[in-house]
Amino acid sequence: MRSARRWLLLAVQFGTARGLAVGSAHADMGLLGCLRLENAALNVLRVDPSPGGPPRAVRGAHIVRVTPTPLENPVLVAACADTLRLIGVAGGERDGDADALEQAADELARSLSGNEPLQGAEPTAACYCGYQFGVFAGQLGDGAAITLGEVKGADGKLWQLQLKGAGPTPFSRMADGRKALRAAVREFLASEAMHALGVPTTRAAAIVSSESRIMRGEGGDGKQRAEHCGVVTRVARSFLRFGSFEVCHATNSTDQREGPSVGLDEEMLTPLLDHALERLYPETAADLPTREARAAAFLRAVVERTARLAAKWQAVGFVHGVLNTDNMAISGDTIDYGPFGFVNAYDPDYSPNAADAGGRYSYREQPRICFWNLERLAEALEPLLPPGGAKDALGGYWPTFERAQRAAFREKLGLLVVEHDDDNALLASFLDTLERSGADFTNCFRALSRVDVPASAAECVRPPQAFDPVLDYLLSQCASAENLLKRLRPVFHPSALARLQQLDAKQLGSFGLSQAVIQRETRRAARRE
Numbered sequence: 001m002r003s004a005r006r007w008l009l010l011a012v013q014f015g016t017a018r019g020l021a022v023g024s025a026h027a028d029m030g031l032l033g034c035l036r037l038e039n040a041a042l043n044v045l046r047v048d049p050s051p052g053g054p055p056r057a058v059r060g061a062h063i064v065r066v067t068p069t070p071l072e073n074p075v076l077v078a079a080c081a082d083t084l085r086l087i088g089v090a091g092g093e094r095d096g097d098a099d100a101l102e103q104a105a106d107e108l109a110r111s112l113s114g115n116e117p118l119q120g121a122e123p124t125a126a127c128y129c130g131y132q133f134g135v136f137a138g139q140l141g142d143g144a145a146i147t148l149g150e151v152k153g154a155d156g157k158l159w160q161l162q163l164k165g166a167g168p169t170p171f172s173r174m175a176d177g178r179k180a181l182r183a184a185v186r187e188f189l190a191s192e193a194m195h196a197l198g199v200p201t202t203r204a205a206a207i208v209s210s211e212s213r214i215m216r217g218e219g220g221d222g223k224q225r226a227e228h229c230g231v232v233t234r235v236a237r238s239f240l241r242f243g244s245f246e247v248c249h250a251t252n253s254t255d256q257r258e259g260p261s262v263g264l265d266e267e268m269l270t271p272l273l274d275h276a277l278e279r280l281y282p283e284t285a286a287d288l289p290t291r292e293a294r295a296a297a298f299l300r301a302v303v304e305r306t307a308r309l310a311a312k313w314q315a316v317g318f319v320h321g322v323l324n325t326d327n328m329a330i331s332g333d334t335i336d337y338g339p340f341g342f343v344n345a346y347d348p349d350y351s352p353n354a355a356d357a358g359g360r361y362s363y364r365e366q367p368r369i370c371f372w373n374l375e376r377l378a379e380a381l382e383p384l385l386p387p388g389g390a391k392d393a394l395g396g397y398w399p400t401f402e403r404a405q406r407a408a409f410r411e412k413l414g415l416l417v418v419e420h421d422d423d424n425a426l427l428a429s430f431l432d433t434l435e436r437s438g439a440d441f442t443n444c445f446r447a448l449s450r451v452d453v454p455a456s457a458a459e460c461v462r463p464p465q466a467f468d469p470v471l472d473y474l475l476s477q478c479a480s481a482e483n484l485l486k487r488l489r490p491v492f493h494p495s496a497l498a499r500l501q502q503l504d505a506k507q508l509g510s511f512g513l514s515q516a517v518i519q520r521e522t523r524r525a526a527r528r529e
Helices: 002-011 081-086 098-111 181-196 242-246 265-280 291-316 366-384 389-394 397-412 423-437 441-450 464-476 481-487 494-500 505-509 515-528
Strands: 063-065 075-079 124-126 129-132 135-139 145-152 158-164 203-217 224-236
Touching (some): 075 098, 081 203, 181 203, 181 224, 242 366, 265 366, 291 397, 397 423, 441 464, 505 515
Antiparallel strands (some): 063 124, 124 145, 129 135, 203 224
């Protein structure tokens, strides 16, 4: 385990993520001795009177006090100095004494596994609900995440620290509150890579593993296997989600479940709104006198940040994979890296989620689902909003998204000077060519950088053969006909698809299908032909 840990400490040192050395100013009290955690949420949100406990419904409370479950012989797997510096922890790029590095690694392993408390930490788990695949699921909550508290970072901002995989909470339902090491590594690498790409995201400070094992199924054969536990330390401005505002959800003809705090709108939503505004949007509501005005301003701000985030995702080819309302943060940051993926061969219908047969969370649908989730957030905020407040706020989503997406793709295409009316047509043509050829999304945009920038206006007109090296590279990124056919394997037999095309939405719904699924399969059938 120790040799594997040493290898990973080096292996993950990409970009700004580097091994840690003990800062001389904190040599006596350890690397984390400078941290002084607080938990302001305990003073402003409703806290469940019963700490910890077994899985249960939590009514009338936003958070529950909990205690992390210790790991057996925790070992540091990886640490990101850039994220640790963000929260005010000393760490450097200098070559450190091997013994000092080992000392820091052991300290990080103990404190960031939950085995030893950090100064001032008051661990909590949050209650929230969520729409999963379009259906309200009732109470969900932090079943595998424990927030330790918050600390003022080097930038003067408040950052929350959270351990994911640190043991069960009242929201764990039938789960064990643990995460497999492979899942922790995946989130660590993904969140730091997204940050390096300029996409708003939660950050990752460290991964801790141990001799503790958990049973997980992997490999598609349904068999359970013993795997090492992994705890990832997440850092964010806030871990509040759209689903945090859905705890007062009432049952209706569409949703048969209700939130755990139904009927407590005033007691639950008002303090949550005030806390969210103070933490994330202090300038938005500074001079607004009424709760209705603050709620409307809050929704507008979340709509704008979410639209910009969705545009960033599309530009880098990121597909979240499970955009339920409980997996979207009101901060406008990417959160919860579960079955995520990046588009390789360009396919707008790509979804990394094996359970998403309908393509609800595909690359193509991602911006629409973000808007759908914002509509659900607006519904949850309805008791606080003025008449027409939800419609006004939601009306800004698509214009903001389209502007941000256009700007991002113009930059990827190298159109950096003047916008033209045909820029959108140029992008659509480029993406259509990628789709028809099965070419690699990222590599083909990157290939455009191989075109030499003309030194003068006279050089702007060049013979076609001047672009041959770039075209040869682009052609090398295209898929063969055989590979394209594999990617376009039919979900339905052609005769079955023909019959399904004759059904209306209600009839399709009885089979668990939708018009969108049939339209997708019709497009894929046409491409196969």
